[in-house]
Amino acid sequence: MKTYDLVVIGGGAGGLTAAVGAAQFDVSVALIEKERQPGGDCLHTGCVPSKALIAAAKDLHTARKAAAAYGLQLTDDASYKEAYDRVQAAKATIQEHDDADRLRDKGIDVYHGYGRFRDQHHIAISDDEVIYGKRIVIATGSRAAVPKIDGLKDVDYLTNEDVFDMTALPSSLIVIGAGPVGLELSQAFARLGSQVTVMVRGSKLLKREDADIASTLQDLLSRELNFRFHTDVTKIEAAAEGRKRVYAKQAGEEIVLEADAILIAAGRTPNTDGLDLSLAGVACDGEHIIVNKSLQTTVSHIYAVGDVLKAFPFTHAAGMEGKIVVANAVFGLRRKVSYTHVPWVTYTDPELFHLGMTEEEARREHGDSIGVYKVNLDQVDRFITDQETHGLVKIITDRRGAILGAHAVGRGAGDWMQEAVFAKQFRHKLGSLSQVVHPYPAHSEALMKASSQYWRQRLVRGWLPRLMKRYVKWFR
The missing domain is CATH 3.30.390.30 (FAD/NAD-linked reductase, C-terminal dimerisation domain)
Structure with missing residues (x-):
């Protein structure tokens, strides 16, 4: 059994920052990552592919506007394959920076598997492979939250984890959820040629934003998207020719919609359920890990960063947290995290x-x-x-x-x-x-x-x- 100064569970933005940062100071580091290549949700199913898709859709939208301004008209349907290829190319290019072999060249031992706590220091990667960490960082990220809707599990639906693998554009799309991810993808697919309907539970978009700002964006997006406000989805079932039928209540009235595809964009769930945190004595608030200002969990030598925390579920915040953990876990400092000056951007247009x-x-x-x-x-x-x-x-x-x-x-x-x-x-x-x-x-x-x-x-x-x-x- 190998012993490490630092074991990092999860190879996303926060985990990579902590692992690479610590390795630069000549401490022994192990990185456990469930995917064959590190990079996390941001690279594989989040920030990178979504921004590539948004850029492709924006190019097409701009071309149509420019043509119309000069009295021209684009009549052919756009090739979705071009957008798909751009997404895959962006992922492949950025993956080179996070390649497992490059991490090994930096002195990091990379393990492929799901890390589980055996106790406060021992991490099992498989039944017969266990490593020991003097200090440990939990950086396992999050996954798409799937709401409990009658019939949803019986139909094919999309989340951010598989929507970018879709090789053909659906002619119609229903999006359940109107947070940043839902709005970004809704607008992109609408610009690429889908008829998009967005189901919104509340009366307005983006309640975390300033009212004037959110209202301005809502007015602009309403020109491109069909919003259904005050809507609760009650049931989903298969329809003819592979389509999906959605039953909902809108302002108390029953409505029925059909589409070729359904995208679930109803928030995120932290990946903490498979870690056996109770065996290490790490406490949670619901599914999120509890940490102090120094990002220590209830076990002082175990730290947590990224989406497993409640604070700021953003890649750049996870990177900031990873830097703080390096200072605290490697050098024994007491640097404290602050989100006071951390911005975020919703990448609509x-x-x-x-x-x-x-x-x-x-x-x-x-x-x-x-x-x-x-x-x-x-x-x-x-x-x-x-x-x-x-x-x-x-x-x-x-x-x-x-x-x-x-x-x-x-x-x-x-x-x-x-x-x-x-x-x-x-x-x-x-x-x-x-x-x-x-x-x-x-x-x-x-x-x-x-x-x-x-x-x-x-x-x-x-x-x-x-x-x-x-x-x-x-x-x-």
Whole structure:
């Protein structure tokens, strides 16, 4: 039985960051991964294939818009195989960075299998293969949550785990779930040629987002997608010619829909059920692992990162957590995790960017002393020249001008809003962004205009106008 300084269970973003980071400091590392190649959900069934599909769909949508603008018309159906090939090529290219042999070259022993705890230090990979870890990192990620719907298990349905293996485009698609994954894939398939219907339990989209931002995106997506709000799916059954029939209640009324395919996008479930955590004494809150600020579980030498935690189920958050675990598990430090400055992006077109508090959250915590600064993208010259004026930037500050939240809907918002992340993280007030020289015309001018709003309000309401009034009165 081999002994390691660090054993990492799971080869996704968080696990790879921890394993590679620790190996650089000449400690012995083992990585246990259930797939033949590491990379995790993000590479194989999540971020990478979805963004490749979104890019292919966006290219087609842009071509149609451009042709129409010049009086032309694209009449042929698009080849879905081209989009499929782009997805597979993106996965293959990025896989090279996470190849198991490259990890071995870095000094990491890679095991293929499902790690299970035998006790607080022993991990079984199979019945006859057990390794010992002085310290252990749980990074097993998550999988698609499948709701309990009568008849669902009796029909073929899609999740993010197999939708990218689909080699033919369904002519019609029902999507159950309207979170970020559901919206991104719904729009992509609609642009590629599917008739898409999205089943939404609530009255609006994206309740975690700022109300103004979510409303703006909902209005834009409603031009491309058929949303069924206030809808609960009650039953699914097979129909003729391989189609699926969906029974639901919409605002109390029974409805029946049919489609060629069904995509389940109803959230994620952490992969903790097969770890035998109880044998190690690791406590959970439901299916999520409980950790402290240093990412230690209830067993001090066992850490957890990524989707097995409740906090932030994003690849970039898992990478951040992996770095913290290296410092704590390898060097015995007590670095603490903070999600205060971690943004996220919903990769619809236009994109939705989220950082920090929404206006509703800021008012609950700070009252009416907050500042709210909005800029519509039709006020920004670069978006006007691009003919991409649908969108909004919204910044929330405290009474001193410190950024509490930054939100946007707009083409490429995930890129040009990064300046707000820097400003917030390094405690620059919103007004400081107006003092940064931005090239003209640039998309980031939207953020600069919000900053200029802040200065204009300060000049009208702050100490300077009061001083000027006193000066004028004295001079007279």
